Amino acid sequence: MYNLHNHTFRCGHATGQDEDYVLEAIKNGYTVMGFSDHAPYAFPNGHKSGYRISLDDTQNYVSSVRALQEKYKSIIDIKLGFELEYFPDLFDKEIEYLKSFKYDYLILGQHYTDNEYEPYAKYSGTATDSVAVLDKYISQVIMGAKTGLFTYIAHPDLINFTGDRQVYINKMTYFIERLKQLDIPLEFNFLGFTTKRNYPNRDFWGIVAKAGNRVLIGLDAHNPNVYSDKENLEKAKEYLNSFGITPMELKDLRLVNREGRYEQF
Template structure:
């Protein structure tokens, strides 16, 4: 078993010590786990993001995960990663900054359209009936995927579009098809599933099944005991099975590290 979507208390909305996540993963039979807290971002001065690692905690995060990786190397394979958005105006500087921590992988979670610090930026999980916002979300995720820096896309259906359903499904089908062509896996988000959010969206997952994208289950763990929720994990697996979707095995997943090199299990 594996999970690459795991947060820490440094993001401000997760609880528990780093080591507690590791011990829960070990107890529940996980062979590989990755920490992917919300990456610190080099925003213009004056912007404070309240849901990600702050710059003054960035080195502590990397040091902690690397220390746990060494401590438990004979029991579980631990990877250092980040979840982050593709913000066009900030991307080049941001990716060079993160490379300094020598990460093992990145996952793309587009929580905002445009650039987060801009006053017109839209939080993807908030309702919108704007086709322009939907188009922007699809565009930014697609451009992010095309950078080749990301291992997979977290909650690809995060955008909470409440407008015309026919328009939404047509655009999402084109989006999912493009991601299939880019051969980047898509995440079935366990947190969204268990907390009954607007994602995973059943209609989008029907499209994913029809298009045939590669799929991973990401726990999106914000507390250690998520690793013990085997009952809901079984339900999530059955949900996918009903759509004839089988999550890929660990040896089918390639991590893209800070050097742009692939690691395969």
């Protein structure tokens, strides 16, 4: 029982105190949990993102997680992480900034194509029949994965392509096979599953099953009670099992630390 995808109230769309998440995780038998709130980005031109930690709140976030690590170290292994996008123009500077907080791992969650502050940037979950947007999403996620700095890819099927199904299948087959070559795990997103979003995408997971990528379940917790939703967790496992996919065990998951080195649990 482990979960590395967990948000806090600092992102503006999650509820509950940090310790509440820890207590719910412990109560429900989790042995490892990671906080991975949306990473702050120093955007140019005064752009303000509406769904991530502010620069001013970052140290508070880090201090809170580190304090909980110490308080509950004999009961549960708590990791400090961030979920962030690969934005080409900002990424190198962003990584150096985040390294200063001595994070334990990063999750790649590509919510926007191009760079978020640009007027033509597209939110990946917005319905689109544009093949160009689909290609951009695929390209940016692959570029992010190739940095070798991410432990896994969150909601890799977030892109909401509503165009020709066969085009989607062809493009995603290339995408999934390339990620398999890079040996980076893919997350089955519990939030998308329970709230019936455009993901999980059945075509996507059918391709994953054939390609044989490593898969884990990420709760994407935005409130502490998610840890208690065992009924839907079993349904999520059944969904994956219908494709012949078994989520990977914790012992097979490797964290990529701030130095870009693998660490076993």
